[in-house]
Amino acid sequence: MNAKFFLDTNIFVYSFDPNAPQKKAEAVLLIQRALGSGAGMISTQVIQEFLNVATRKFAIPMKLDDSKNYLQKVLNPLCRIYPGLALYESGLEIQAESGYSFYDSLILAGAVRGGCSILYSEDLQAGQIIRGVQITNPF
Template identity: 40%
Template sequence: MWPGIIFSGRTLYGFALWGLKGVRCFLDTSIVVYANDASDPRKQALALDTVVRHMRERSGTISTQVLQEYAVVAVKKLKQAVPVVVHQLHLLESLSVVQISPGLVRRALEVQQIYGLSYWDSLILSAGESAACDTLLTEDLDAGSFYCGMICKNPFVED
């Protein structure tokens, strides 16, 4: 379970009324997973802070791919109960959510061909691009790399 504010009986839906602040960040699945993974307390704290901050500031974006991947990992690897995961998914919906469309699937294939990345990383990039994000928070791609108009940043590594 996510500690603190997320499961203290409060919801984060109220944060959706707060104003947008500058940078638009796309959060990769790993960031959302680490926010709920107690096996590495340092990463969990950093990831949870990142997710909550972007919810509060309305500056975070995810995709239905991120929601799907998170749900699978939370149930299978983290052994979370389905009702808990469903609740977490509702909370994550306070971020901007990009729906994966046939056009994004086609764009992901183009991105894959251009950059030589995996299809799934390319789909993440395509979703972030479609939402006009300027930053991708991930540990899966090299920090400082630039793809589809976004700079990759690893929130677990100091700049």
């Protein structure tokens, strides 16, 4: 059985980045692995953050139809963590314990909630283990 893992928003952003070909290739492989194995997951927060970046901040913003297609075929199938009081409380606790921002702590809370052993992210301290989740920089 594959160990469960969580993908942070930056993985999806890099999967479209023509200026970072090595990161793009690694990000695409991680997303394919997540979809193919069933072991990878994201939260609604990742969907929201990615769609905001893709439709507003990409050098060539993603068009409506492309955004909807990516949402339906990639993001939604990976989404297993939904907001709620318990998730927010866990995020606040992780923030207090770790010193990370609330939004980064909420990503960690999602990984914990999903039973993940790995959180793939470039933005957090690689190697750190929080509540059984090891932060791993895939790049």
